[in-house]
Amino acid sequence: MKPTVSVVPSSLLHPSFRQFTPMFAEGTAALSVASCKNANAPQQVLVGGEDCSIALLNYETGHVIRRWVHAHGRDVNVITRPLKNGCFATGSRDKAVKVWSLTQDDSIADLEGHSLNVTSVDMHPDSTLVVSGSKDNTVRLWDVNRKEELYCGDIKLNLVHFVRFVPTVNCVAQGGEDLTLRLWDVRSGAGGKDLSLSCTLEGLDYYPTCCEIVESQPHCILTGHNGVNGCGSYICEWDLRMQKCLRMYLGHKETVTALRGGSSFYGTDRFFSVSQDNVIGSWHLEKDASVEEVHRPEANGVSVLEGRMTSMECEENGDLITTHASGCVVVYRPLGKDSVPSQRYRYIGVMPENCAS
Numbered sequence: 001m002k003p004t005v006s007v008v009p010s011s012l013l014h015p016s017f018r019q020f021t022p023m024f025a026e027g028t029a030a031l032s033v034a035s036c037k038n039a040n041a042p043q044q045v046l047v048g049g050e051d052c053s054i055a056l057l058n059y060e061t062g063h064v065i066r067r068w069v070h071a072h073g074r075d076v077n078v079i080t081r082p083l084k085n086g087c088f089a090t091g092s093r094d095k096a097v098k099v100w101s102l103t104q105d106d107s108i109a110d111l112e113g114h115s116l117n118v119t120s121v122d123m124h125p126d127s128t129l130v131v132s133g134s135k136d137n138t139v140r141l142w143d144v145n146r147k148e149e150l151y152c153g154d155i156k157l158n159l160v161h162f163v164r165f166v167p168t169v170n171c172v173a174q175g176g177e178d179l180t181l182r183l184w185d186v187r188s189g190a191g192g193k194d195l196s197l198s199c200t201l202e203g204l205d206y207y208p209t210c211c212e213i214v215e216s217q218p219h220c221i222l223t224g225h226n227g228v229n230g231c232g233s234y235i236c237e238w239d240l241r242m243q244k245c246l247r248m249y250l251g252h253k254e255t256v257t258a259l260r261g262g263s264s265f266y267g268t269d270r271f272f273s274v275s276q277d278n279v280i281g282s283w284h285l286e287k288d289a290s291v292e293e294v295h296r297p298e299a300n301g302v303s304v305l306e307g308r309m310t311s312m313e314c315e316e317n318g319d320l321i322t323t324h325a326s327g328c329v330v331v332y333r334p335l336g337k338d339s340v341p342s343q344r345y346r347y348i349g350v351m352p353e354n355c356a357s
Contacts, residue, residue, distance in 0.1 A: 126240030224256025251296030
């Protein structure tokens with residue numbers, strides 16, 4: 001039998017590299033990751049798994065601080081970043097939305113109403129509202145304290161891929177498979193909060209799959225789009241006040257699956273993307289208003305050897321975390337503020353191997 005060797009060469013390992021045992025059941029994916037930095041817990045992340053569990057991980061030490069073993073009945077598709085008070089929300093293939101606290105074993109609220117896979121959730125900064133999107137074509141607004149649905153918007157042929165509160169313009173941004181970006185106003189009335197469709201931005205050739213707020217320009221968002229073989233697979237920068245796409249960022253060859261703004265370590269004009277082409281992209285926001293297309297230099301992309309990435313997160317110190325269909329969680333540490341994180345600093349799971357020649 002031929003010996004096996006890791007597909008990750010030693011040159012891609014950080015000098016302080018450490019590897020830890022897997023967090024999830026063998027053969028199951030790590031599907032979602034969220035930083036706990038807003039809850040004053042640096043280098044701690046929440047990770048959701050295909051095995052229905054959630055783990056609170058200190059990746060510096062490899063210690064799993066808390067584990068919610070049966071958090072959902074099926075895959076944990078999405079986790080929000082915990083707020084300052086420790087509250088976070090999750091969405092699952094079991095059709096449920098749940099709200100949790102970092103310090104409690106049981107969920108705070110179980111929000112049921114979706115009839116299909118929940119693909120996206122977001123929690124309002126004041127922790128009283130949750131918005132969710134699903135493959136059942138609906139966007140739903142929930143009251144956390146009352147544990148009830150406040151609004152359900154049903155738009156045919158619109159499998160929802162993301163929902164995101166944009167507090168600066170008091171709306172929810174939503175994207176789905178009907179090739180549109182929708183903005184829903186968050187309204188207050190006699191009966192409480194609800195959503196009202198404000199505008200529908202059309203003209204897209206490839207549907208939006210993920211979203212990120214531009215922190216330096218909080219009225220702007222980025223959306224990643226589906227694609228194949230170099231067609232589509234772009235990132236759009238939108239001005240929500242002007243209700244228009246400012247420009248496209250080009251460089252990926254397959255569907256863009258996650259976007260994260262760079263931390264203060266990199267500066268406010270930096271952001272990262274991951275794609276089904278197994279590349280982590282590093283980008284700078286374009287400041288020239290006349291530029292409509294930005295092409296990513298080849299050097300600003302890192303090919304990932306661990307297989308399909310399912311989600312991504314960025315820490316304040318510049319660490320980049322990716323989760324993978326293989327079940328592993330990888331932490332990349334940058335060599336400097338201008339570098340693209342490529343060296344593996346922490347590795348939770350089993351490294352893929354090839355037969356030696």
